[in-house]
Amino acid sequence: MRQTERTNPALHWSTYGAGEHLVLLHGWGMNGAVWQQSIDALSQHYCVHVVDLPGFGHSHHCHFSTIEDLTEQVLRDAPPQAIWLGWSLGGLVASHIALHHPDRMLGFISVASSPCFAAKPSDDIIGQAPWRGIQANVLSAFTAQLMDDFQLTIERFMALQAIGSPSARQDVKTLKKAVLSRPSPNQQSLLSGLHLLAELDYRAQLANIEVPTLRLYGRLDGLVPIKIAKEVDKLMPNSQSFVFNQSSHAPFMTEPEAFIEQVIGFQNHKLIA
Numbered sequence: 001m002r003q004t005e006r007t008n009p010a011l012h013w014s015t016y017g018a019g020e021h022l023v024l025l026h027g028w029g030m031n032g033a034v035w036q037q038s039i040d041a042l043s044q045h046y047c048v049h050v051v052d053l054p055g056f057g058h059s060h061h062c063h064f065s066t067i068e069d070l071t072e073q074v075l076r077d078a079p080p081q082a083i084w085l086g087w088s089l090g091g092l093v094a095s096h097i098a099l100h101h102p103d104r105m106l107g108f109i110s111v112a113s114s115p116c117f118a119a120k121p122s123d124d125i126i127g128q129a130p131w132r133g134i135q136a137n138v139l140s141a142f143t144a145q146l147m148d149d150f151q152l153t154i155e156r157f158m159a160l161q162a163i164g165s166p167s168a169r170q171d172v173k174t175l176k177k178a179v180l181s182r183p184s185p186n187q188q189s190l191l192s193g194l195h196l197l198a199e200l201d202y203r204a205q206l207a208n209i210e211v212p213t214l215r216l217y218g219r220l221d222g223l224v225p226i227k228i229a230k231e232v233d234k235l236m237p238n239s240q241s242f243v244f245n246q247s248s249h250a251p252f253m254t255e256p257e258a259f260i261e262q263v264i265g266f267q268n269h270k271l272i273a
Helices: 032-042 067-076 089-100 136-162 168-179 187-199 203-208 227-235 256-272
Strands: 003-006 013-016 020-025 046-051 082-087 105-111 213-218 240-244
Touching (some): 013 032, 020 032, 020 089, 020 256, 032 046, 032 256, 067 089, 082 256, 089 105, 089 187, 105 256, 203 227, 213 256, 227 240, 240 256
Parallel strands (some): 020 082, 082 105, 105 213
Antiparallel strands (some): 003 013, 013 046
């Protein structure tokens, strides 16, 4: 398997395999090492590009303040065109690229992600209430805890992502091992990422995404409730969705073979289309 790496002063990128370009974007508090279980299989079908987002992992020396700032840094060394796969917060980054830089995107795969992570007590976007998501007090608590003990906060968040999965203990162990294999994130980027999760809302813009789109969900996900999938079906009728029955927030770890099958199947479907 061919691998190349790029780092300072830009973001850290690793590239594996050959073929159509596939960019993998990790979630909040994580880094590119979370994809280690998936890379070998995916690189047999794609040229896989893994980035540590600014402030995370080997890109801990960087930081960002806005979604525009974040995506600008990511696009700087990304392939000219690629399929973009974003997990959790990474799905918001990929959504922004699909909406504002469509020329850079051949396809879009979101994993355990939502166009609006924050819960809404009333909803004028889909015509009903409420919008399911993370409660404001939970996001506020994470923000406060970060200022006190950000290492403990990250570990709690990793545990939260696996709740409900039959393999929760192993999922957390695997996730923690991967994340801790790289430098700790910087606090500025952690806070900026929480702000994005609390404030970004792309629901009204989803119909403007024209690239082939696949949305992957975990049935047991406590951060992105599965009922969101049906609501996004209405907002994005030309997209496809798939639910991993045994997974919580990290289906690529809980059901790795099924995850790989979906990503490879998306490529084949897109090429036929």
